[in-house]
Amino acid sequence: MFLLLRKNKRIARNQLEYSQIISSLMYLASATRPDISFAVSKLSRFTSNPGDDHWRALERVMRYLKGTMELGLHYTGYPAVLEEYSDSNWISDVDEIKATSGYVFTLGGGVVSWRSCKQTILTRSTMEAELTALDTATVEAEWLRNLLMDLPIVEKLVPAILMNCDNQTVIVKVNSSKDNMKSSRHVKRRLKSVRKLRNSGVITLDYI
Incomplete structure (x- = not known):
């Protein structure tokens, strides 16, 4: 779905709200949720003129986060190499x-x-x-x-x-x-x- 997103050639839909949500997701993606990094990076390219497809993709990310709230970063100490x-x-x-x-x-x-x-x-x-x-x-x-x-x-x-x-x-x-x-x-x-x-x-x- 995210791979097929294209530029919106119509009037932007709730551009300010879209940008605010993307900003929040970018913070989350850079802090504790690397699993949404690609999706957020892709969606952030359309902040100037988001359309219906971009909003649907954004809502999909939000639903995914709601259903995976228990996920996070966990460390076992092994392997101790980078x-x-x-x-x-x-x-x-x-x-x-x-x-x-x-x-x-x-x-x-x-x-x-x-x-x-x-x-x-x-x-x-x-x-x-x-x-x-x-x-x-x-x-x-x-x-x-x-x-x-x-x-x-x-x-x-x-x-x-x-x-x-x-x-x-x-x-x-x-x-x-x-x-x-x-x-x-x-x-x-x-x-x-x-x-x-x-x-x-x-x-x-x-x-x-």
Whole structure:
């Protein structure tokens, strides 16, 4: 449903109320409910001119939250290593020109960092979209690793962060030393950035 949302070409319906609800949901999505991050990110793109379809999708999110009020973030302490899962949703319809990135970091059996956002560059394939999502996640990975190293309760020798990716081509490109990609300089820069962190031992890649 959320993938098929398109721009409203009619008069906006209760634009102020829509924006206020989206603001509340964005706070909730960034605090304790990563499961609604993608939906809220998608719906927030229509705050300037929401239509009936956007309101129906918004009401669906509200009903979902009402039925899952018992859900939250829980930590068991195991595994005590930082892991990451990233993915991208390439262009889903004719109105979209940029893909969507998403990542989740887990530590101690629970989620500690997550994000869903529209990519800032144009990508021409699913591989480029996945690489861009991975690059966005590595920025957060490096920051989280530095944070863990500064905490007195954590061992100073923090292992490489396992970055789980579902695109084998991306993993091959990062692990390779060749620069034979026929992509834009923005995509190539992201490849070099991910490769640098991998070679320095900050991250390691695995296919899921």
